[in-house]
Amino acid sequence: MHAPSPLAHPAKSGSQRRATAEPPWVRRTLIGIALVFLGGFLFIPLAAVFTEALAKGFSAYFAAFSDRVTMASIELTLIAAAIAVPLNLVFGVTAAWAIAKFDFYGKNLLITLIDLPFSVSPVISGLIYVLLFGAQGWFGPWMMDHDLKIIFAIPGIVLATIFVTFPFVARELIPLMQAQGRTEEEAALTLGATGWQTFWRVTVPNIKWGLLYGVILCNARAMGEFGAVSVVSGHIRGRTNTMPLHIEILYNEYNFVAAFAVASLLTLLALVTLGLKTWVQFNAAAEDAPSH
Amino acid sequence: MSVEVRHLTKTFGKFTALNDVSLRVESGELVALLGPSGSGKTTLLRIVAGLEFPDAGTNPASQVLYHDEEVTNLPASQRRAGFAFQHYALFRHLTVFENIAFGLRIRPKATRPDDATIHRRVTELLQLIQLDPLGNRYPSQLSGGQRQRVALARALAVEPKVLLLDEPFGALDAKVRKELRRWLRRLHDDIHITSIFVTHDQEEALEVADRVVVMNEGRIVQVGPPHEVYDQPANAFVFNFLGNVNLFQGRMAGGRVSTGDTEIFVTDESDATDAEAAIYFRPHDVRVTTEPMGQNSIPARIRHANLAGPLVRLELERIDNQGRFEVELNREQWKTLARQPGEQVYVDLQRVRVFAADRTIPVNDFSI
């Protein structure tokens, strides 16, 4: 088949006059409205975080982090993410392998169920663990007898974090691996590779960008989760407060500089996440593009 | 209505798509723009349609004229030129009927026909394209050939003054292609609308068009009726582009051309003396014999014979310089020849064209 010359269709955004483009004043107006909207909802809030954090200078900013309670909240946040992210990573890869590489009945239902935590309010995500493990919950009496504490303790925070970040890796990998099909794995098997070798040498290199992207998003959400963790934490200062919960306490105590200082860390994490995401997408697109 | 372009120049960045192109298409003509990809034929068609605009500020100024009136700066929506796209560009959220009716429904109230008129007009067009039972289908439910016919009907619905088709059969398979281009020829004979179509397929251009415009590298290289451009190609490029061709490199001096150990008399207008020459001939413009017919005969060995099809295609290798070329014989001639692959024959060139050698032109596999 004859491929039309790419030059017959110059880039949409070129300076060439095009029959199907808006007049410049329309273009400028639309860009202007979009920028005003994004300004009020994205750029100004973003700028406000850093402005407020540095409102009383750098010394006040860094003083916020010398607080023992603040450091404890950072530590707890890292612990929760360090447990939740690897668990959901293993789950995501496992689920994507089962769903993408095999045909079975109920596959679409399974995909929907995996997505379920996305459509559950964070507050409810915390509540359901209280119902299971709280003092009046199903396992409450049994745990009391065995001196186990989940709710208002670190395990509850970890569980709630796992729940809200549950689908991230899986939902990145499933469509990606479905699109890739299974011919490459089958080829590896015919060449004598074991299942495990096939997975590490064929599958993982093919999904690495999607995997990384899923992990980045999963981590951002794990460190930033507020509602679900708030329900199960009990807000014990220095013990069961994660960074977002600590921000709330500082803010409600009118300690704005400290609140925004901690918030600025999480904001930087968000910006790094977005940067990594853009980088990963750029790399994935570069690998997808046919090489000349 | 006649269509004329004058001194069209169009660049995309550093690439010159059209370089000072002028062309006049008379009312009711069916003209083919023929050329390889990148030759500028699609750009020319899009400028005629008002989908693209020529570079401003060139000297002399680029102009597009419809019926001798200038429309150079009029956008597509105000030109009433019907345009059919290579990939049809049907509106997939509308039925076949609504696709065809689109151009009528969007007219301003003052000139918009009433519903009954639109219905009648669309029904007529559905009959014309022989798809009357399929008005309620969506484009996704049609075959490629059917989609292209709907695209044509949609363009015709607004009663365009000129019909422009960009590779109209390019995306179809060979059989449908043939049917559809005969259908287009008949359609044009019935409605006589000025039509220009773009193609890279010489067979299509030669079969369908009243006149063929051969383009290369942003310029028009030859314009003429199909038999004329085929029989009297203006240069080596056109010869090469229209049909299979063999090329021998040689030298020419005083009306004689030599290639390898053979000298050929040339009746062509070859005023150049002692220059490199490119000798072109078509595979069927030869005589193949078992004994030399004269001094002009080129001895060659049969390397391969393709006996499938109405013609026998021989791949030959010259004895003097091992150059390979292709000839075509009918089955009768092949029988009379009674030679097998590996055996030697003599080839007389019946019709050749000699051009001063131009190495920039791509030559086929049988060149020396």
Next chain:
Amino acid sequence: MFTRRRHDVLPGFRLTLGYTLFYLGLIVLLPLSAAFIKTSTLTWEQFWSAVTAPRVLASYRLTFGASLFAATANLIFGLLVAWVLVRYEFWGRSIIDALVDLPFALPTAVAGIALTTIYAPNGWLGAPLAALGIKVAFTPIGVFIALTFIGLPFVVRTVQPVLEDLDAEVEEAAASLGATRWQIFHRIILPLLTPSLLTGFAMAFARALGEYGSVVFISGNLPMKTEITPLLIITKLEQYDYAGATALAVVMLVVSFCLLFTINMLQWWSSRFQRSN
């Protein structure tokens, strides 16, 4: 269910599917079922009075109303932002494109305090708006602002790929048939974008209904006035009214699941719509 349709040569089916179901059951299905089972300890009358108390009804009105307005704002501005990002070249476009996902990456508590600070009566944007007589923070408008923020990426990200894949020839075909730019937009482009617009709208709406972190700071949390349903669940929980909190949660869950079903149907429609050319 979950049985193989055909035998494949690849290994690991039982292991991976088994682990997937086990982990899914343990982390998601078992805890979620707890909410429904807990509710069943209530009689129908108890349940009904718990979920229709005046304070609860007021929270529904605010939550659904503000979510609907926020999703609508995102529908309109999301389309606009997607259009501008896909169609126009301007300075900073790729940075803005990356920043559109900020509401996904920024912790909701951070968004909450940042929005509250700038929309407070003495804030950067709150002060000029207050001068115009518009009070944002600690009113339903503040709830709307927070919900618009967290739903911002959905419509942009569902519409953007569809807009990118839109065939330029389709617009040119319409132009050559005499359509004006506006006619091409609303008769050709908009219908082709509709499934993805609706999907993005439904996603933004679903997300807004359950949102908590970004709202609690800016809303002021006045009962009957600026109290959203998720906050009411927490309030009941803090008062040890587990059954009441769970009843409200079940109402929210049922609504969420219906929305999830709608979104799945929309996506299915959308993908079918995309493929059919």
